Amino acid sequence: MGQQVFTLIEEITRKDGTKYTEIANMVMNGRAELAADRGFITEVRILQLNIPHSAHVINYEDYINARYSVPGEDMDHWEEWKKDNKIMVDFNAVLKENHIS
Numbered sequence: 001m002g003q004q005v006f007t008l009i010e011e012i013t014r015k016d017g018t019k020y021t022e023i024a025n026m027v028m029n030g031r032a033e034l035a036a037d038r039g040f041i042t043e044v045r046i047l048q049l050n051i052p053h054s055a056h057v058i059n060y061e062d063y064i065n066a067r068y069s070v071p072g073e074d075m076d077h078w079e080e081w082k083k084d085n086k087i088m089v090d091f092n093a094v095l096k097e098n099h100i101s
Contacts, residue, residue: 013042040078
């Protein structure tokens with residue numbers, strides 16, 4: 001699969017009950033649903049659809065696409081995307097732009 005374009009914000013519940021927010025797309029959301037069905041995570045829910053394709057989103061896409069790929073349907077675990085402090089500036093800006101706290 002080529003370069004991912006992110007279009008939504010979702011909330012993922014880990015197996016320990018803690019939650020985190022992620023910027024993704026419908027393909028990754030579908031993979032998260034599959035991961036929940038397989039017990040790798042507890043739940044995923046979409047918080048915001050059709051987010052604007054801002055410079056912050058583009059920076060985040062570039063960061064994630066350089067480090068991660070879309071898991072196949074045969075995945076055997078859920079990989080949470082790790083972010084460094086620099087990209088967290090863009091990540092948090094996207095959340096703020098979309099009124100997600």
